[in-house]
Amino acid sequence: MRIAVAGATGMVGRYVAEVLEAGGHDVVAMSRSGGVDVVTGDGLDKALAGADCVVDVLNAGTVDQEAATAFFTAATRNLQQAGEHAGVRRLVLLSILGVDRFAGGYLAAKAVQERVALAGPVPARVLRAAQFHEFAAQNLAWGRRGEVSHVPRMRVQPVAAEAVARALADLATGTGRQAGAVTEIAGPREEELVDMAARLAARRGDPVRVEAVEGPSDPDRDLVRGGVLLAGPGTVIAGPTFEEWLDTAS
Template sequence: MRIAIAGGNGTVGRWATAAAADRGHEVLVLSRRTGHDLETGDGLAPALVGVDALIDVTSLSSTSKKRSVEFFEKVTRNLLDAETASGVGHYIALSIVGIDDIDASYYGGKLAQERAVTGGDVPWSILRAAQFHEFAEQVLVRGAVGPLAAVPTALIRPVAAREVGARLVDIAETGPAGRTRDLVGPEDERLIDLVRRMLAHDGVKRPTIEITLPGLYWKAIASGVLRGTPGADQGSITFDEWLDLDHRP
């Protein structure tokens, strides 16, 4: 197969790229680095000629609902238009478990993306996954207050990004399936516990505190709804196993 990956240099995208290549597929990474502008659509349609499936793992660092919705609607529309023009027969999008009632912040953008995919003309699959183990590293950067790490209250069931990437390639190989089974991690966790275990594992001494933040977005994260449902598929790599993996980031 020839598989295009939008966002192929990101946290999940690089694992999807590696999984597809390891299985003998021809992989096309769509990014500005490779001459494809997802937000303007420039260069997309010609690049997708001959592509069998497109995996969309695009993302952005923003908690603004307005910016997130604008980004995901624009990128998804551009990808759909290019796929239609080039004859791509399968659009696979990555979304997030438990966000149906969280039309706020970044999750509002992901819901907009889902609506665009399901309302488009290209046969589709959507995989909803839990937060990644890598989330703990991202929080350390975003929550830095001098030497202190402020960690939002978050009840999650994290999954390794490499397992999400591999699952997306499974879906590409299988064909359009609509909403596929959600994918979550093997254990319920509290985000601050993950951060503290990661710091201890890495031999870093840094004070951490858990903070409760206002707003629908943060209340949802603290509620446990993003742990998904009991019927979800489960990844096999625990957070502590992930800490010991080579090339962890």
């Protein structure tokens, strides 16, 4: 199969491309650095020529709801329109576990993206993934202020990015089991994000002090406390635990 990957230079995109290539598929790695701008549509028709499937693992590059919504809406509509023109048979979209229950922020923008993808002319499949194990390192860096790092108080069920990439590849090639348009995937164990960040810092020998924070004005904080980001019935459980992943990533 010829499979185009939007966001192929990102963390998950690189893994997806590697898995597909190892399976003998022809991968078209789409990125702005490679001359394809999915938001403006520049280079998109050429990139999708002859493609059987598109895997969309794009990141908006912002957590602002309005900006992220505009990015995802434009990119997804362009992928759908160009995909239909090119004869693409399937669009596979990476989304986030519990995204349909959030009122604001980046996750609400992803929910809009899902709706646009599923309403388009090319049949779409959505994989909602829990936060990645790599999310701990990102938050440790984002919240760092000198010797302290402020990390959001959050219950998650993290999954390895490589496991998510394999699931996306299965959906792209038609080998993954999916009863409906949306599949959910998470790791084997519930974690506290603050604890994950602290354990990661300890493994690295980083003396940073990790402190929990939460936004009092966040309209979705009760959802997060209540476990909206945890696996529910029917969620696919995949990959190593965070502790097992640390053993290989450290």
